[in-house]
Amino acid sequence: MNKWNLIINVGRCENCQNCVIAARDEHVGNDFPGYTAPADANADSPIRILRxxxxxxxxxETTYLPVMCNHCDEAPCMKVGGDAIRKRADGIVIIDPDKARGRKDIVKSCPYKAIVWNEELQLPQTWIFDAHLLDQGWPQPRCQQSCPTEVFETLKLDDAAMAEKARREGLKVLRPNLGTKPRVWYSGLERWETCFISGSVSAQVADVVECVKDASVALCVGSQKVAETVSDGFGDFRFGGLARGSGLYRVEIQHALGNASGECELGESVHLGEISLVQVQNGVEVT
Incomplete structure (x- = not known):
């Protein structure tokens, strides 16, 4: 059977908050019996943008990550909520607005912090994939409709087809180690999860300090070269996709104008700043 999935393109999000506003506009003060009760204007938004x-x-580099209910196939909230939460045949998870009343424990059950508490109604609530609109024939939820940069893509596929699409396009889910089997996928999630090392190459030419283009830059761990690139027209270079807290790295730079090196301990991303090339002749630096 075909089921709903949402793909989020991480690199396209500009933090405009349109998806958050659209969700609030759709649900605050509006009752959708069988789906959800009116959202509280004073409660947290079930869609949020992390920075x-x-x-x-x-x-x-600033990255924004939209996070909402993942509509997990192995949803932790369902294990806690019992009959107060149901999963539809099309994959959408619904918190029953009557049976879940008073169940604040359901809020704490979500490892993605995607369930919010409606103090006025004493009710846990989440983003329902705008199931009430999809059931009326809408092709997409409000978050996608309102997004100016096309961050969201909604599609309805069977599980095998979705798994193949994820494999082919390198789609990932948040915190796969939890085994929750989310139906919200991310493209470019490595931008959120990994780090980079960057720097700028310069050299003194006559009496002027110039940016150095096309310098050969190698990234090394110990005696092993793990990546290489060249500096651009501004002298800049960047190595991405590095694991947080992955230890000591060294960059080695070579160019006709001279050589240089630098090193860093990688916790979070590091910019090495300006690295000046040095000419060496017969083992002696040329100044």
């Missing part, structure tokens, strides 16, 4: 800033000036 991660990496690097230092002048190489800073």
């Amino acid at each position: 991660r800033v990496q690097g230092d000036a002048h190489m800073v």
Whole structure:
């Protein structure tokens, strides 16, 4: 059977908050019997945008990550909530607005923090994939409809087809180690999960310090070269996809104008700043 899935393109999110606003507009004060009760304007939003800033000036990278109910096939909330939570045949998880009343324990059951508490109604609530709209024939939920940068893609596929699409396109889910089997997938999630090492290559030419283009830059761990690249027209280079807290790295730079090296201990992303090339002749630096 075909089931609903949502793909989120991480690199496209600009934190405009349109998806958050659309969800609030759809649900605050609006009752959808059988789906959800009216959302509380004072409660947290079930869709939120997380922010991660990496690097230092002048190489800073900001990444935004939309997070909402993952509509997991092995949903922890269902194990806690019992008959107060149901999973539809099309994959959507619904918290019953009557049976879940007073069940604040359901909020704590979600490892993604995607269930919010409606204090006014004493009710746990989440993003319901706008199931009430999909059941009316809408092709997509409000978050996708309102997004100007096409962060979201909604599709209805059987599990085998979705798994093949995920494999082919490198889609990932949040915290796969939990085994919750989310139906919300992410494209470009490595931007959120990994780190980079960057720097800028310069050299003194006559009396002017110039950016160095096409310098050969190698990234090394111990005596092993693990990656290589070349500097761009601004002298900048960047190595991405590195694991957080992965230890000591060294960069080795070579160019006709000279050589240089630098090292860092990688916890979060590191910008090495300006690295000046040095000419060496017969083992002596040329100044």
